[in-house]
Amino acid sequence: MTHQGAALQTYNNELVKCIEDLCSKRDQLNRQIQQEEEEKGRLQHDIRVLTEKLSRVNESLARRLAARADFDRTIAETEAAYMKILESSQTLLSVLKQEAGNLSKVTDPRGSS
Template sequence: MSEFGAALQAYNQEIVKCLEELKRKREEMLDIICKQETNKSVLERNINVLKGKLDVLNERLDRDKSIFEQYEHTIKETEEGFKKSKGILYP
C-alpha cells in the first residue's frame, strides 16, 4: 500500500503542478487579451475620428465640385454670348 500511496501522492503533485502551470498560462492569456482589447478600442476610436473627417471632406468636395460646375457653366455661357455679340458687331 505504501507504494500505491507514494504513486498516488506523486500523481497528485503532478496534477497540482499542471494546474498551476495552466493557471499561469491563463493569466498570461488574460494579460494578452486585455492589451488586445485596449488596442482594439484605440483603433475603433481612430477609425471613428477618421470617418468623421472623411465625411466632412466628402461634403466639402461635393460643394466645391458644384461650385466648379457653376463656374464652368457661367464661363461657357459668357463665351458663347460674347461670340454671338462679336458676330453681330463685326459681321
C-alpha cells in the same frame, strides 16, 4: 502503504503542477485577450475618426464640385455672350464701312457726274 502514500504524493504534486501550468497559460491568454481588446478599441476609435474625416471631405468635395459646375456654366454663358458681341461688332463694322463708302460717293465731287 508507504508506497501508496508516496504514489499519492507524486500524483498530487503532478496534479498541482498541471493546475499551475494551466493557470499560467490562462493568465498568458488573458493578457493576450486584453491586448487585443485594447487594440480593437484603438482601431474602432481610429475608424470613427476616419469616418468623420471622410464625411467632412465628402461634404467639402460636393460643395467644390457644385462650385466648379457653377464656374463652368458661367464661363460657358459668358463665352457665348462674348461671341455674340464679336459677331455683332463684326456686322456693325461691315455695315459702317459700307455706309461710309456710300457717303463718300455722295459727298465726293469727283464721284458724281
